[in-house]
Amino acid sequence: MYIIIIGGGKVGYYLAKALLDEGHEILVVEKDPDRTEFICGELGSVCVRGDGCEVATLTEVGTGRADMFIAVTGDDEDNLVACQVAKHKFNVPRTIARISNPKNETIFKTLGIDVTVSSTNIILEHIEEEVPTHPITHLLDIKDKGLEIVEVKIPPHSTTIGKAVKGLKLPKGSVLALIIRSQKKPIVPTASTVLQAEDQIIAVTTPESEEALRTALRGS
Amino acid sequence: MKVVIMGCGRVGSRLAGLLDIEGHDVTILDTDAYSFRRLPPDFGGTALVGNGTDEESLKKAGIEEADAFVALTQGDNRNVMASQIAKHIFNVSKVLCRTYDPLRRELYNTLGIETFSPTTIFAQMLKEKLEAEE
Numbered sequence: 001m002y003i004i005i006i007g008g009g010k011v012g013y014y015l016a017k018a019l020l021d022e023g024h025e026i027l028v029v030e031k032d033p034d035r036t037e038f039i040c041g042e043l044g045s046v047c048v049r050g051d052g053c054e055v056a057t058l059t060e061v062g063t064g065r066a067d068m069f070i071a072v073t074g075d076d077e078d079n080l081v082a083c084q085v086a087k088h089k090f091n092v093p094r095t096i097a098r099i100s101n102p103k104n105e106t107i108f109k110t111l112g113i114d115v116t117v118s119s120t121n122i123i124l125e126h127i128e129e130e131v132p133t134h135p136i137t138h139l140l141d142i143k144d145k146g147l148e149i150v151e152v153k154i155p156p157h158s159t160t161i162g163k164a165v166k167g168l169k170l171p172k173g174s175v176l177a178l179i180i181r182s183q184k185k186p187i188v189p190t191a192s193t194v195l196q197a198e199d200q201i202i203a204v205t206t207p208e209s210e211e212a213l214r215t216a217l218r219g220s
Numbered sequence: 221m222k223v224v225i226m227g228c229g230r231v232g233s234r235l236a237g238l239l240d241i242e243g244h245d246v247t248i249l250d251t252d253a254y255s256f257r258r259l260p261p262d263f264g265g266t267a268l269v270g271n272g273t274d275e276e277s278l279k280k281a282g283i284e285e286a287d288a289f290v291a292l293t294q295g296d297n298r299n300v301m302a303s304q305i306a307k308h309i310f311n312v313s314k315v316l317c318r319t320y321d322p323l324r325r326e327l328y329n330t331l332g333i334e335t336f337s338p339t340t341i342f343a344q345m346l347k348e349k350l351e352a353e354e
Contacts, residue, residue: 055323076303089327111304
């Protein structure tokens with residue numbers, strides 16, 4: 001695959017390195033001359049100096065035949081424009097934009113970017129998971145459907161311990177998919193499954209009913 | 221007419237002043253409060269510190285009730301991003317955008333954003349001026 005990367009910062013450089021190892025044809029477009037020289041010195045002639053938002057630069061690097069276009073500069077608006085130029089001017093089938101401000105995720109989707117990766121959200125989620133008292137952990141977003149898979153831990157003194165699943169006031173659209181108990185096999189919960197302390201519950205929910213699901217499972 | 225202008229540079233501040241005199245309801249956004257010194261002393265509109273590519277700032281500026289949005293910062297990409305937010309997220313009926321890069325102007329015009337490039341306009345004007353004086 002021919003993949004064009006806009007931005008030769010840390011993300012761009014390591015991404016290029018990883019994709020080169022996988023055998024792809026890579027080209028990095030970077031504004032800064034020193035950085036361009038550094039990348040060419042490290043990875044071979046895979047970096048061109050230029051503005052990845054400019055039609056002229058993108059024509060020069062053969063964007064028309066690119067299979068994938070990834071914009072990973074530190075500026076959200078630059079990544080948006082680079083991807084839009086690639087998509088609308090050069091018909092690149094798949095565009096990916098890095099975003100720093102999580103608020104821009106829906107905006108970019110509305111404006112036709114195929115995939116967005118929010119570096120801020122990813123870092124936050126990983127740190128959240130490491131906080132032992134954190135009541136709800138995001139495991140996966142099912143973006144097109146507006147659903148997410150989360151993990152909820154039942155604390156030792158929760159008021160819901162001893163209750164059966166059918167007695168819980170689960171919000172609409174939320175489903176308990178799995179219960180993991182220490183040292184035992186995971187169980188698929190049924191209406192009569194009774195909650196125990198330290199249960200790890202994997203559930204499917206929507207971002208809006210996350211809070212209601214937490215209350216239903218852990219008590220208030 | 222309620223107009224939100226993003227970028228209080230020479231053009232933005234002047235446009236804000238002109239519209240204000242004619243009785244329009246003008247809100248001008250800039251990330252730097254120091255830029256508001258360019259507004260005329262009797263400016264009757266609202267000057268707001270904020271980033272036009274941020275939905276919250278745009279809401280504070282009243283974008284939801286605005287009839288028009290004009291993007292006039294120094295950054296082409298910032299301008300087209302803010303213009304697209306105004307048009308596609310907030311459904312503002314008239315959106316005008318400045319990009320210095322003529323090729324980007326062409327692209328965003330085809331994507332439905334009314335974009336102007338001072339580069340093209342000014343170069344054309346100078347050419348005509350030179351030819352007229354020959």
